Amino acid sequence: MPELFAYTDGACSGNPGPGGWGVLLQAVDGDTVVKERELHGGEAQTTNNRMELLAAINALELLSRDSTITIVTDSNYVKNGITGWIHGWKKNGWKNAAKKPVANAELWQRLDTANQRHNVTWQWVKGHAGHPENERADALARAGMAPFKP
DSSP: OOEEEEEEEEEESSSSEEEEEEEEEEEEETTEEEEEEEEEEEEEEEOHHHHHHHHHHHHHHHOSSOOEEEEEESOHHHHHIIIIIHHHHHHTTSBOTTSSBOTTHHHHHHHHHHHHHSEEEEEEOOTTSSOHHHHHHHHHHHHHHGGGOO
């Protein structure tokens, strides 16, 4: 049975500004990619963090049945948020350590719901460091942003 990987990235021109998200979804059997799908989208006025979150959300929401998947992100914000910080936020009524509302709470809640449907391994990779799949996800994020750039 092939393993599923989603390489996700977000991009923003200005922060806030026009932004995009991208996902490279791969089914891998051994060293062979047996199936691949690319997704991207964007918004006219957004932040990089929102785009990073939407990339992961769209990767997980695309899966029609419960799956085992590895999400590879270059965003410590997303990885640390979903694997650690979110537990405290939920316990504290979606307030952060400073007792302020969690930024992007509606996206975190959407990611939490999608994450719970699947068996997800979260993996961080250094961005813009020549990782081929991360570079492709970055190109998809920039493609998602393109229609919104002046």
